[in-house]
Amino acid sequence: MGERRDGSRVDGGDEAEAVSRFVERFAAQLVQAGMARMPARVFAALLSSERGALTSAELGEQLRVSPAAVSGAVRYLSQVDMVSREREPGSRRERYRVQGDQWYDVLLKRDSILRNWQETMREGVEHFGPDSPQGRRINDSLEFFRFLEKELGSLMQRWAAHRAEHLEDQGLSDSSRRRP
Amino acid sequence: MGERRDGSRVDGGDEAEAVSRFVERFAAQLVQAGMARMPARVFAALLSSERGALTSAELGEQLRVSPAAVSGAVRYLSQVDMVSREREPGSRRERYRVQGDQWYDVLLKRDSILRNWQETMREGVEHFGPDSPQGRRINDSLEFFRFLEKELGSLMQRWAAHRAEHLEDQGLSDSSRRRP
């Protein structure tokens, strides 16, 4: 049964089209959540590929965009650690691979953003004074973020435990391949 | 000591300028998190105002934007329940007020977005089949979001408890004023 290396089947472009629909739909939701369009599409395509990895040319073909666009998207995605790049020795082709724990990482990253917010709010409270109406109001927000940060920490620990448990059952040791 | 109704002081535009710096800085961080610029600025300005409420004209003056821009931003902010509108009887002026628990609400809203993602991913798994590499990979993501949704639920409950406790101590019964 003729499969190509991007996971689509030769028999029936219907399959390729269905995959594309899923990719675009999922990408649209990532965009809605604040991600730039092209990185979102690339990421969704990788997630939907058989091996979880595609070359620049394959991505360009599936998404119908220029190599330049792929290059930019992939640069962003590796900066934020959502894909890793692997260069196969003996070839000029580079492969881009989705990590097994992208979401965990994304959430961890949010953590540092939270801390920036807290810093700004702290300055606000300091400026207005903790007993001014403004100071108190901003301090309330600050309190929520402090709470959130603390909770996210333990939440992530619980996830790590949960994940480890389920990974044992299935053969998904993808995480051993993390970080170049 | 001469205070104006936007909370800035007549003595020394330095104060107004310092507030503006904080407003713009905080707004920039909201933008970074995915919020549109004008709603972010309006929200930050309200948060930094003495009463936690400003009129359209006051917002326009402080942010140096047209009434039209204020109108658009405020429409968005009330749609997502981050500000409430109150029309003082006997005046055409409308006041826009920040809620006491905006962040809680924002997080609750994320919850429904999470569910949309899950639906899309479920379709992906179904399409590829749960035993295909793609299906398994997407299912892993799905698993994380399921976990997250569950955890967010209990997290919010803990926050509600935490908040209630601290509100008793201080006189911050702002929450009694929620929702028009």
Add this chain to the structure above:
DNA sequence: CGCTTACTTCATAAATTTATGAAGTTAAGA
């Protein structure tokens, strides 16, 4: 009642973002 003020809506101008083609860089293979 009509005048006036506060706000909204909508077409459009301005600014920003996004993806491209073309030129440049690096490294494989002959």
Add this chain to the structure above:
DNA sequence: TCTTAACTTCATAAATTTATGAAGTAAGCG
């Protein structure tokens, strides 16, 4: 060493977003 393929960079064109002015609507006040 030279050729060529794979990818990157950069200036720019296209598309989208954002804020505006002008015209419109509603509500207080004389």
